[in-house]
Amino acid sequence: MxxxxxxxxxxxxxxxxxxxxxxxxxxxxxxxxxxxxxxxxxxxxxxxxxxxxxxxxxxxxxxxxxxxxxxxxxxxxxxxxxxxxxxxxxxxxxxxxxxxxxxxxxxxxxxxxxxxxxxxxxxxxxxxxxxxxxxxxxxxxxxxxxxxxxxxxxxxxxxxxxxxxxxxxxxxxxxxxxxxxxxxxxxxxxxxxxxxxxxxxxxxxxxxxxxxxxxxxxxxxxxxxxxxxxxxxxxxxxxxxxxxxxxxxxxxxxHMDADRARVTALRDRLIAGIAKIPHSGLNGDAVQRLPGNVNFCFEGIEGESLLLLLDDKGICASSGSACTSGSLDPSHVLLAIGRPHEVAHGSLRLTLDASMTESDIDTIIAAVTEVVGYLRGISPVWRDLQEGKRSYVIQ
Amino acid sequence: MLYSEKVMDHFRNPRNVGVIEDADGVGEVGNAKCGDIMKMYLKIKDGIIDDVKFETFGCGSAIASSSMATEMIKGKPVSEALQLSNKAVAEALDGLPAYKMHCSVLAEQAIKSAVQDYYEKKGIPHDSALFADLECCHDHDHGAEE
The missing domain is CATH 3.40.640.10 (Type I PLP-dependent aspartate aminotransferase-like (Major domain))
Structure with a gap:
């Protein structure tokens, strides 16, 4: 895990x-x-x-x-x-x-x-x-x-x-x-x-x-x-x-100085890896940011199904989608930074600590890339985006 | 666990996922703003649902509900598919959490919407009251039992 x-x-x-x-x-x-x-x-x-x-x-x-x-x-x-x-x-x-x-x-x-x-x-x-x-x-x-x-x-x-x-x-x-x-x-x-x-x-x-x-x-x-x-x-x-x-x-x-440097490096590796997924966007400032926090939105998918499939791969993460909170609206934080509802539903938060390794990070990148790709493959929203019937919010 | 084994099975291995290019009826319900959209494609031969495929943007129970609903109508007469209720879908999944019941409602509505499209395309006379309350994100309450 x-x-x-x-x-x-x-x-x-x-x-x-x-x-x-x-x-x-x-x-x-x-x-x-x-x-x-x-x-x-x-x-x-x-x-x-x-x-x-x-x-x-x-x-x-x-x-x-x-x-x-x-x-x-x-x-x-x-x-x-x-x-x-x-x-x-x-x-x-x-x-x-x-x-x-x-x-x-x-x-x-x-x-x-x-x-x-x-x-x-x-x-x-x-x-x-x-x-x-x-x-x-x-x-x-x-x-x-x-x-x-x-x-x-x-x-x-x-x-x-x-x-x-x-x-x-x-x-x-x-x-x-x-x-x-x-x-x-x-x-x-x-x-x-x-x-x-x-x-x-x-x-x-x-x-x-x-x-x-x-x-x-x-x-x-x-x-x-x-x-x-x-x-x-x-x-x-x-x-x-x-x-x-x-x-x-x-x-x-x-241990703060050493842990901060180490976790920040892991965080930036994870951000760089996930940013390669097309139409994904980092939420929040890239620099004025906690050492262990990574938060992305992905076009065309919903966060709860993403979390469930990551869990199947042994990865524990969280999302700001409405379905994970049991309410109608997605995360008030993502709405506050201007993410529209449909994109805020497709968010993923990964928060790291000093016990993690580069290999863990690479495993997460591969898993997220695969699961996002799979969910987009069955998503009518992603199809519409690809066919130009709907506009991308995240370029 | 949040979901029954059956929900997780249909979520992990959804049946009938995909697109029918020359579908006789296509229905889409839900709203991206609310976090769930279901699209159903029907191939109909002699009043029987010969093939059905779906695409879903949504949570685990939305994907599982679409999958289960397609299984329940495949090979059935259109008239029977129209009788499929959200409760039957939820029961077939061994239940859904109360605040996820709207996912089964979307599955029922997606089928009705696809059948309505089929009737309209083929000019088949039908009772439009059957399709009166389709869709609309803000009508359903995620917190209530349907």
């Missing part, structure tokens, strides 16, 4: 498992308990907090452990909204291609009377700091823009946007779920007030994430209970998962 869906989730690393297993088997104490077993768990928890803080260039008391990226996103947005509301500021700026954790939280805030501006992300999948500066109004309380897009991997100019927000006195949140562990992240240099991350996107476990909140920003609770995480995120801490995530993150940061 070739696992090429690392943006969906990653295989837990040895380091993550080694950190977790003893805590599941022996060190199972509640970190709030006074006896030694509990206090040992507390030590592990605080060590993990220090590790995560170091990886982000934050302070340990700015790190809140959550159940994952979606919870961190929701809490960041609701916190900024509550803080804004107190000053009579009820306008939020974001982009059209955010993760649904952000877009749906914004929907909820709109129902509470907030106004939301979603910035255009252009054909290359990038927003600019100038767009943000122009969109900021006197009543803007928050800008929330993802560090890297989960589907097309484009990396936004977060430091430049952070500088704009700082200058205008607007809170800035970034969903860095796809970026952390893959590219350098620095909350101080970026001047972000809130940042979300998720453990399972960098070879840590599922069900655990982090909300970074700059010191002085009091989080609004979205879960109520005890005093854990200074009362801002109650619930008994999942110490094994938190420690697994911290171990995976520490390892990812240590």
């Amino acid at each position: 070739i696992y090429a869906d690392n943006a969906a989730t990653t295989r837990p690393s040895r380091a993550a498992l080694d950190a977790m297993l003893p805590l599941l088997e022996e060190g199972y104490g509640n970190a709030s308990s006074l006896y030694t077993l509990g206090q040992k768990a507390r030590e592990h928890l605080e060590n993990a907090r220090a590790q995560v803080a170091k990886a982000l260039n934050a302070q340990p008391n700015e790190i809140y452990f959550t159940s994952g990226g979606s919870e961190a996103d929701t809490q960041a947005l609701f916190t900024a909204a509550r803080l804004g509301e107190k000053q009579g500021k009820k306008h939020i700026i974001s982009t059209k291609f955010e993760h649904h954790a952000i877009l749906h939280a914004l929907d909820a805030l709109e129902k509470q009377g907030f106004a939301v501006t979603l910035l255009d992300v252009h054909e290359n999948g990038l927003v600019t700091a100038e767009q943000v500066a122009q969109a900021i109004r006197p009543d803007t309380c928050l800008v929330t823009i993802m560090t890297a897009n989960n589907e097309i991997g484009t990396i936004q100019p977060i430091a430049a946007i952070g500088a704009v927000c700082k200058e205008k006195g607007v809170l800035f949140h970034t969903d860095a779920v796809q970026a952390v562990g893959h590219i350098p992240v620095d909350v101080k240099a970026w001047q972000v007030d809130f940042l979300s991350l998720s453990g399972h996107k960098f070879h840590g476990p599922k069900g655990v994430g982090v909300l970074f909140a700059r010191r002085g920003l009091v989080l609004a609770n979205i879960i109520f209970g005890g005093a854990q995480e200074r009362g801002r995120r109650p619930g008994t801490e999942n110490v094994p998962a938190i420690c697994g995530m911290a171990a995976a993150l520490t390892e990812a940061v240590e």
